[in-house]
Structures are given as C-alpha cells and as structure tokens.
Amino acid sequence: MEIESASFEPYQFRAKLYVMHLCFVFTSRMWDMGIVFLLADLTDNSMGVVALAGLLTNLSIVLFMPRLGALLDRTNRLVASEVALGVKFLTLTTAYAVCAYLAHDSHDPAHEYLVYLLPVLCAIAGLSFNTISQSVEKDWIVVLSAGDSAWLSLTNSVLTQIDSAVNSVAPAVTGFIFLACSQTESALVLLGANLVASALLYFFLRDLYASWPALARRSRDPPPSVKAPSITTASNKAAIAADAPGTSSASLFACCSLRDYDDFRQSGCASAMVAYAFLFLTVLNFGSLMTVYLRSAGLSDGWIGLARGVGAFTGLLGAVVFPFVNSCFGLYATSAMAIALQNVLVVAAALSFFVCPPHVVVAVLIFAVLFSRTGLWMFDLGVRQIAQETIPAHCRGKVNGQWRSMTAFFEMASYALALLVRDARHFWVLTTVSAAMVTAAALLFVVGSGRGRGDGGRGYRSVDDEAPALESETSQHDTKSAGIRSECLPTRSYDMSTPRNL
DSSP states (O other): OOOOGGGGSOOSOHHHHHHHHHHHHHHHHHHHHHHHHHHHHHTTSOHHHHHHHHHHHHHHHHHHHHHHHHHHHHSOHHHHHHHHHHHHHHHHHHHHHHHHHHHHOTTOTTHHHHHTHHHHHHHHHHHHHHHHHHHIIIIIHHHHHTTOHHHHHHHHHHHHHHHHHHHHHHHHHHHHHHHHSOHHHHHHHHHHHHHHHHHHHHHHHHHHHHHOGGGGOOOOSOOGGGSOSSTTSHHHHHHHHHHSTTOOHHHHHHHHHHHHHHHHHTSSOHHHHHHHHHTTSOSOSSSHHHHHHHHHTTOOHHHHHHHHHHHHHHHHHHHHHHHHHHHHHOHHHHHHHHHHHHHHHHHHHHHHHHHSOHHHHHHHHHHHHHHHHHHHHHHHHHHHHHHHHHSOGGGHHHHHHHHHHHHHHHHHHHHHHHHHSOOGGGHHHHHHHHHHHHHHHHHIIIIIIHHHTTTTSOOSSOOTTHHHHHHHHHHHSHHHHHHHHHHHGGGSOOOTTSOOOO
C-alpha cells in the first residue's frame, strides 16, 4: 500500500504553530514573574516562601517528569495536551484567585495556610507547563517535520527567537501591570490573561491536530533492531521486578525509574543530553545569584537591567544565525563550535577572579557572559534538534521526561551550592564550579557524541538496519506500518558533517 505523500511533506502553515507557541510562552513568563511578585507582597518580601516554591517546582520535575513522559508515549497526543492544558488553566486560576483574595482580606485566619498552598500550586503548574512544552516541542514538531532536517532546524530557530523576544517583553508587561494596579487588581488581570491565552492555545492545538493526520498515529513498540536483545538488560530486569506480585509502590517507582534510565542511555544521544544538562549547574547567566554579586560589587540596578537586555539580544543572535551555520557546517560541527565558544568565554570569566583587579573582574564577567549567550543558544538548538532526530518515536516522551528531570536536578544543585557559599565575596567559588561544568559539558559532547558518530560520520545512531524490517512490515500490515514509518522518519541516520541547504 502506498503511504500518503502528505506524510513525507513537512507542515506548511507554520504561522499557526508560531502563534500557538507565543500564547504558551507569554503565559508561562507572566506566571513566572507574576507569582514571585504576588508571593513577595503577601509575605513582606520574605525569600522563604519564594525559595520553597522554586524548590518544590524543581523537585516535582525531577521526580515526576520521567513518568509523565512515559505516559505521553502511551496517550493520544491531543488528549495528553488538552489534559495538561486543563490542569495548567485550573492551577493558575486557583493561584491567582487565592492571591487576589489574600490581598483583599489580609486578616483572614487562614491566611498563613493559604500562602503555603501557593508553592504546591507552583509545583503543579510547573509540571503542566513542562508537559505541554515536551509534548508539542519535542514530539509534535518532530512529526510535523516529516523527516525534513532543514524544516526542523528553521522551525526550532524561530521558536527560540520567540522565546527570546517574550523573555524580554513579558517581564516588562508584568512589571507594568503591578506598577499600574493594586495587588488584587494585578492578580485578576493575570487571571484574565491566563483565560484568554488558554482559550487560544486550546483552539490552536485542536486545529493543528485536525490538520495533520499523522499526529493521530502512535508507534508504541520499538523497531526490532532497537529492542533489547536479551533478558539481562537493566530495563528487562526492572520489568520483571515491577510485574512481580506484592511489589510495593516504592519498589515499583524505582523499577520504572530504572527502565526510564535504560531507555535514556540507549536513546542514541545520551551524551549530548547529559552535556546539555551540565549547563544548568552554573551561575554565569545573569540569574538571581549573579545579580546579587553584581550589586554587591557596586553595579547599579540600571546597568544590570541593561546588561540583561543585551544578553537577551546576544542569545537571540545565536538563534537567528543557527540555521545558516547549520546549513554550512552540519549539526554536529555547529553544536561543537557553539559549546566551544561558550566554554572559552565562561572560563575567561572564572579566571578573571584570579588575575584581574576587582573593578576589572566585573567588566570581564559581564562581557564574557554576554557573548557566551550566543554559543549557549546555538548549542541549545543543536542538542534539541539532535534529540528530535535521534530519539525513537516509541520512547520519545519517556526519554525527554528523563532529560528534563536531569536538567532540573542540576538546577537544584546550583541553588544548593549557593546556600553553602552565601557570601558574595566568595562568588569566585561558584564561577569556578560553573566553568568546570561547562568544560565538562564541552568535553562530553565532543568526545561522547563524536564516538556516537563512528558509523562513517552518520548520525548519533544508525537506523539503516531498521529500514528492511519496516519495509517488510509495510507489506504485511500496510496501515499500521505507514503510521510507524512516518513517525520514525526523523530518526533516520544522516551525515551531520555534510551541509544541508535550507
């Protein structure tokens, strides 16, 4: 049976995809900043509740995203996204309503209990945001690309440019809302914005799903050559233990985690994903910790704000040039050059604490971090596309969930390290660790990923051996294999060192 030609052509109406992403990201960034303002106002600028919200959010991602990812692999794409969107809408609506109520009636005896409900809602909201992002950006887009690497590269670049633009605009809009309105009014305005954005996102999700039939198909089983060859693998042992009678909930969770890890390890791009996760254990990013250091060094808030704005621009520059550099040098070489650029600049920033006077250190730190953002965003796009084109369709959600859990763990580790080194005068300790982690990421990517390309310079994993199996399956089960083949197209091997024209 001939597979539909539409299955081999990428999605052409990308404007809908971009508008949908804009609605999602804008809501997310307004929530990130708005809930911090609301919590700070309700607790008289106490850092305790804000820190608790961040800790619970990252902890929930570490613990639950791998299992949610596995659930995404078994669930209809539209149903999974709609459920996550519904949870997001209800959680944000509840949080904003609680904040508006507490700001209006601060003498309620239940005030303290309701305040500590908000970090829990933040954790639930974080899981829903990450589930939607993983479902659409790590799965839907791969299917929409129909195996077209150039389409995937350009689409990822535009989505990242939207992220960068929203990162600059959304905080400013949120700050203006809180400046112009009372706390209660601000919470209600954010609640209304969440309602409008959620409705638009729901409409675009359903429209996109209906316009691309391949999204309705799931390949739940791996191709024969991807399946574990023997029962001695860690995932099979875990499966036996999980199916054993009398298995406790804790043991079942541990067994499922072991299976997730084994799938992650065999995904074909584990070294690239781990290298990317290492970058989350760093303070050289114009985040809260670096901001505190710059203020302690005498830099005004105005200059810090200007530096953050320029940092967003240099990151946007990396996203803009990525498709063109990728078309000239290939995906692997582009990613390697990007992480090398970031590594050189971050190491220079860390070394400045040992060889430069204090007033020069601040200047070197700012400029090095500013221009390292270009390499960081290019590397982000490179690793994202490597994962999109490499991870098999049958475990895409599970592996991406494990990956997101790993990045959240390293992000938590950075805050834990900062608790041990609280004095801004010892900021050099944090920058040294940051430089070490970026260097480790660069080495792991170049060495580990380069070894994964040992099949004559092809992709991170070769699936050429799967083609005969898929073709024979097409002759036996035409309809089923057509869906599997169309989903597995992005995982075909290709020469990452060969330029690909847009």
